[in-house]
Amino acid sequence: MRAMSRNDLLLFLGFSAAVLLMPIWMQPFGAAYPDLLQRFMIFAIFAVGFNILFGLTGYLSFGHAAFFGVGSYAAVWSFKLLSLDAIPALVFAIVVSGVFALLIGYVSLRRSGIYFSILTLAFAQMSYNLAYSVLTPITNGETGLQLTLSDARHLDAAIGQSSVGQPVPTLLGQSLGGFAGFYFCAGFLILAFFLAQRITGSPFGMMLKGIKSNQTRMNYTGFNTKPYTLAAFVISGMYAGLAGALLAVTDPLAGAERMQWTASGEVVLMTILGGAGTLVGPVIGAWLIKYFENIFSAINDSVLHRFFGFLPDGVADGFVAVTSKFVGEGWFLTLGLVFVLIVVFLPGGIMEGVRRIAGLFNRSRPSTTAPGKPVRQPQPAE
Amino acid sequence: MTTPNVVLHVADVHKRFGGLHALADIDLQVEEGQTHAIIGPNGAGKSTLLNVIIGKLPPSSGQVVFDGAVLTGRKPYQINQLGIARVFQTPEIFADLSVLHNVMIPALAKRDGAFKLNLMRSLDSETAIRAEAEHMLEDVGMHSRREMTAGSLSRGDKRRMELAMCLIQHPRLLLLDEPTAGMSRHDTNTTIELLKKIKARGMTKVIIEHDMHVVFSLADKISVLAQGRIIADGTPDQVRGNPKVQEAYLGGAHA
Ligand SMILES: Nc1ncnc2c1ncn2[C@@H]1O[C@H](COP(=O)(O)OP(=O)(O)OP(=O)(O)O)[C@@H](O)[C@H]1O
Numbered sequence: 274m275r276a277m278s279r280n281d282l283l284l285f286l287g288f289s290a291a292v293l294l295m296p297i298w299m300q301p302f303g304a305a306y307p308d309l310l311q312r313f314m315i316f317a318i319f320a321v322g323f324n325i326l327f328g329l330t331g332y333l334s335f336g337h338a339a340f341f342g343v344g345s346y347a348a349v350w351s352f353k354l355l356s357l358d359a360i361p362a363l364v365f366a367i368v369v370s371g372v373f374a375l376l377i378g379y380v381s382l383r384r385s386g387i388y389f390s391i392l393t394l395a396f397a398q399m400s401y402n403l404a405y406s407v408l409t410p411i412t413n414g415e416t417g418l419q420l421t422l423s424d425a426r427h428l429d430a431a432i433g434q435s436s437v438g439q440p441v442p443t444l445l446g447q448s449l450g451g452f453a454g455f456y457f458c459a460g461f462l463i464l465a466f467f468l469a470q471r472i473t474g475s476p477f478g479m480m481l482k483g484i485k486s487n488q489t490r491m492n493y494t495g496f497n498t499k500p501y502t503l504a505a506f507v508i509s510g511m512y513a514g515l516a517g518a519l520l521a522v523t524d525p526l527a528g529a530e531r532m533q534w535t536a537s538g539e540v541v542l543m544t545i546l547g548g549a550g551t552l553v554g555p556v557i558g559a560w561l562i563k564y565f566e567n568i569f570s571a572i573n574d575s576v577l578h579r580f581f582g583f584l585p586d587g588v589a590d591g592f593v594a595v596t597s598k599f600v601g602e603g604w605f606l607t608l609g610l611v612f613v614l615i616v617v618f619l620p621g622g623i624m625e626g627v628r629r630i631a632g633l634f635n636r637s638r639p640s641t642t643a644p645g646k647p648v649r650q651p652q653p654a655e
Numbered sequence: 656m657t658t659p660n661v662v663l664h665v666a667d668v669h670k671r672f673g674g675l676h677a678l679a680d681i682d683l684q685v686e687e688g689q690t691h692a693i694i695g696p697n698g699a700g701k702s703t704l705l706n707v708i709i710g711k712l713p714p715s716s717g718q719v720v721f722d723g724a725v726l727t728g729r730k731p732y733q734i735n736q737l738g739i740a741r742v743f744q745t746p747e748i749f750a751d752l753s754v755l756h757n758v759m760i761p762a763l764a765k766r767d768g769a770f771k772l773n774l775m776r777s778l779d780s781e782t783a784i785r786a787e788a789e790h791m792l793e794d795v796g797m798h799s800r801r802e803m804t805a806g807s808l809s810r811g812d813k814r815r816m817e818l819a820m821c822l823i824q825h826p827r828l829l830l831l832d833e834p835t836a837g838m839s840r841h842d843t844n845t846t847i848e849l850l851k852k853i854k855a856r857g858m859t860k861v862i863i864e865h866d867m868h869v870v871f872s873l874a875d876k877i878s879v880l881a882q883g884r885i886i887a888d889g890t891p892d893q894v895r896g897n898p899k900v901q902e903a904y905l906g907g908a909h910a
Pocket residue numbers: 672675677695696697698699700701702703704744
């Protein structure tokens with residue numbers, strides 16, 4: 274195994290720095306508080322993992338929220354039964370969501386294209402409904418699964434540790450509230466990014482790209498594509514489980530709404546918005562969507578009235594009536610609109626936009642490449 | 656003289672598409688190291704025959720045997736792993752990947768088998784595979800285009816690259832479906848030279864070709880297919896002289 278290439282190393286270091294310094298550079302955007310930053314980390318992990326399946330392999334899953342939800346439930350159960358420590362909870366969540374992804378993936382991957390997407394969607398909706406019905410002993414139904422004082426916590430009990438007051442997850446006895454929680458999640462995002470980078474640059478990653486590009490040729494080239502797609506599916510399911518578990522660490526309450534199809538759709542949007550198949554794109558997509566969700570859903574009618582206050586009353590009311598449909602609860606409408614614009618005008622997402630702009634700069638400089646020399650096309654994964 | 660060693664035996668194969676009898680009672684034996692050409696008019700069933708051999712289509716009856724192993728019923732990837740590679744009539748390539756990666760992927764299939772979970776290895780560290788791929792691209796005269804995206808190549812270049820993708824696996828049997836279609840005269844001649852070179856290395860080939868210049872400069876044996884049946888086979892000279900062939904296909908003009 275050779276060390277990473279220079280470009281990979283630079284990308285990784287740059288990415289890590291950007292993540293760790295987020296509490297600073299997010300300040301001008303008014304987003305430098307731990308609660309929101311944690312969500313940035315968690316959904317970026319979700320999107321990076323989703324991209325391994327969708328971006329590299331080309332299989333569009335509409336049910337990844339199921340693995341996210343399973344990760345949350347598994348983590349909360351670990352807090353209840355084993356220990357309030359975050360590490361066993363994360364390990365347990367990754368294992369459980371991995372097994373879950375193996376089962377769902379095995380069946381869903383018998384089909385490809387739209388049928389695969391529908392199958393994953395169906396499985397996720399089934400999980401969602403089961404969580405509310407038959408599985409209430411495990412999920413605690415609509416109330417959601419939460420921690421109580423009377424939880425067994427066998428590991429903690431064995432070492433004679435007991436918590437006072439409302440139990441909260443910890444790391445080796447240290448609280449994970451506030452910025453500690455952020456840095457905890459940031460560490461996992463950096464690790465998740467590193468692994469995704471390695472996978473993308475590995476022969477295995479190249480096979481996934483081959484499958485996306487031409488599955489028929491892969492078969493006639495001697496590859497059994499099924500285990501490749503299944504491995505990609507399970508890996509991305511484990512990423513989702515890790516993200517779900519981290520959400521449970523920051524807020525130890527798991528509810529079934531995390532498995533709903535809108536949550537599955539959201540990670541698809543994040544990935545496409547940022548640029549499917551690129552390493553950084555899904556992260557940017559996740560951050561943008563979570564950032565604007567935070568802003569838009571906080572806006573209500575009175576905020577809008579103040580905003581349009583300078584207009585004559587009747588006109589202002591009209592503006593408020595229209596724009597209020599796009600904020601608060603109506604945030605999804607805005608999201609949908611942005612998505613349509615991206616897919617129509619910039620199908621490669623924000624990363625394609627960045628490349629196009631970089632391309633303009635390169636062209637305006639005097640050309641150093643000799644005429645006739647092939648221009649290097651942008652590679653999907655960078 | 657040693658008895659010829661038959662590596663590929665297509666035995667009594669029929670293929671029906673609904674009412675269409677695309678292959679009827681095909682019996683074909685290909686000997687080790689030989690170049691066996693299949694010629695015939697459009698729609699004769701030539702590509703269908705290759706599809707049956709590589710497991711893309713199941714025969715309606717009959718079977719295909721390769722070096723003692725029955726291919727019929729096996730999956731395409733298993734058939735490839737036994738040592739059979741194919742150049743398609745419409746190039747099957749990885750259009751979004753670079754030319755170099757297109758050629759490296761089959762080399763990895765050859766080395767690592769049908770599945771390998773090498774997640775943490777770096778593709779950049781596969782220097783041997785890369786060197787092999789670059790060498791192969793030099794052989795087909797495409798080294799200068801190695802960084803291009805395969806989808807942006809001309810039709811003839813796609814075909815040459817696909818040939819490189821097959822050759823890098825050192826298959827024991829190479830199936831070529833019109834490998835020079837869409838190529839300029841010059842590229843056609845380069846390809847013929849290349850195919851002669853690999854013939855010298857003992858690779859067995861089945862080649863479908865409309866270009867009689869290519870056929871007669873390469874083939875040891877020719878089978879003529881018309882309306883799903885083999886109407887003649889033999890050495891190039893025998894086939895050239897066969898009046899049935901003259902009538903069905905060559906029409907005198909090509910020969
Ligand atoms: N998958 C299929 N389903 C139905 N019919 C098919 C299928 N594949 C081929 N055919 C039909 O079988 C016949 C033989 O087709 P085939 O492609 O084998 O001809 P060919 O000899 O390769 O012709 P060409 O020289 O044009 O490539 C044609 O009539 C074709 O329409």
